[in-house]
Amino acid sequence: MLEEFCSLEELALQDPLGVRNQRASDQGITMIIDKGLGVRQFQDLLDTAGEYIDFIKLGFGTTVLYPSSILQEKLRIADQHSVSVYPGGTFFEVAFHQNKVKDYLFTMKGLGFNKVEISDGTVNLPPDQRLESILQARSIGLSVITECGKKAAGSTIDPEALIQTLLSDLKAGSSYVIVEGRESGENVGIYDEKGNIQDEYSLLMEQIEPYIKQVIWEAPKKDQQVELMKWFGPNVNLGNIQPDDIYSVESLRRGLRSDTFFWGNKEGKQ
Numbered sequence: 001m002l003e004e005f006c007s008l009e010e011l012a013l014q015d016p017l018g019v020r021n022q023r024a025s026d027q028g029i030t031m032i033i034d035k036g037l038g039v040r041q042f043q044d045l046l047d048t049a050g051e052y053i054d055f056i057k058l059g060f061g062t063t064v065l066y067p068s069s070i071l072q073e074k075l076r077i078a079d080q081h082s083v084s085v086y087p088g089g090t091f092f093e094v095a096f097h098q099n100k101v102k103d104y105l106f107t108m109k110g111l112g113f114n115k116v117e118i119s120d121g122t123v124n125l126p127p128d129q130r131l132e133s134i135l136q137a138r139s140i141g142l143s144v145i146t147e148c149g150k151k152a153a154g155s156t157i158d159p160e161a162l163i164q165t166l167l168s169d170l171k172a173g174s175s176y177v178i179v180e181g182r183e184s185g186e187n188v189g190i191y192d193e194k195g196n197i198q199d200e201y202s203l204l205m206e207q208i209e210p211y212i213k214q215v216i217w218e219a220p221k222k223d224q225q226v227e228l229m230k231w232f233g234p235n236v237n238l239g240n241i242q243p244d245d246i247y248s249v250e251s252l253r254r255g256l257r258s259d260t261f262f263w264g265n266k267e268g269k270q
Contacts, residue, residue: 016255017264019234027213028235028253029176031055032243033183033220034085036062039073041243049246050081055145057117057239059183061094063087075112089119089147096133097123105137119147121180127168134172144173145216149180149189157189159204166211174214176237181218183240195221197228205231212236220245225252226259234260 020028034056037045046053056078063071078085087108095104108116118133119125125133130146137144146169149157157179166177180189187193190201208215212232218240219225228236234253241249251257255264 016261017234017253018255020250020254027237029054029216029237029239030241030246030249031057031216031237031239032241032246033057033059033088033239034062034074034243035059035183036065037243039070039077042074043077045243045246046077046081046083049250050083052246052250053081053083055115055239056083056085057088058085058091059088061088061091063091071111084115084143086113086115086117086145089117089121092116092118092133093120093123093125096125096129101133102136105133105140105142109140109142113142115143115145115175117145117147117178118174119178119180121147121149121151131168131172134169134174138173143175144169145176145178146174147178147180151180151182151188153187155180155188156198157201157204159201159207162204163207166208166215170211170214176214176216178216178218178239181220181224181240183218183220183242185218185220185224185240189218191224195224197224222248222252222259225249229253229260229263234263 030053032053034042075085092104095101105116116137118130118137120130134144134146148162148165149155162179169177181191182188185191186195190197192198216237216239217228219228219238220240220242225238228238229252238249252260255261
């Protein structure tokens with residue numbers, strides 16, 4: 001005879017880390033990268049894991065490739081789940097390169113986006129034009145996420161320049177600043193060829209601590225996510241998460257994987 005069982009709600013097991021039961025809107029941001037999910041995949045993703053997703057970035061310049069009806073349907077579905085969708089920064093860089101930033105921003109607003117990314121991963125965006133782009137976007141009611149770092153293989157991040165850019169962007173009205181890591185998480189930004197955080201960035205981690213709620217680290221690999229959680233806690237903001245990894249990341253944040261299980265105890269970090 002089977003023992004009497006109860007529902008998961010009645011079982012009421014607590015997260016080992018106990019930091020995600022009441023999610024704050026200003027920390028623990030999870031941004032996923034959508035490189036071309038179909039509408040049914042998109043709907044399934046948000047039905048299944050929407051409560052663990054904050055932002056969805058339409059990768060690269062893919063926004064322009066969608067049929068209008070598909071793009072509008074994705075925006076509608078995301079809005080139903082209170083998830084923000086925004087075009088990738090490379091699309092902005094195309095507009096900047098072609099001297100159409102103002103038209104681009106108004107078009108994104110007209111399409112129904114409430115957020116844009118301003119970056120210079122591929123182009124050279126002078127500081128004054130970076131500032132102007134942020135202010136233009138804000139003036140028409142768009143929230144802004146900026147990104148710092150180049151996309152070319154082997155590119156590294158100058159800690160002093162990153163801090164200066166971070167402070168400048170936040171002062172101009174950017175809500176978050178992304179630290180470049182690409183969708184590969186290898187040989188770019190703070191990561192070496194194997195995707196490990198390079199030792200020389202330990203000082204940067206300390207310098208950036210006061211602003212950590214407004215920094216999003218692109219960290220597509222599990223080991224990167226764990227390492228960043230060791231530095232800044234389970235509610236560190238993470239980006240470029242693959243759609244299939246949403247539950248993996250949320251489990252790490254809660255201590256539901258062995259990598260972070262003991263962090264709430266003396267044996268591990270929190």
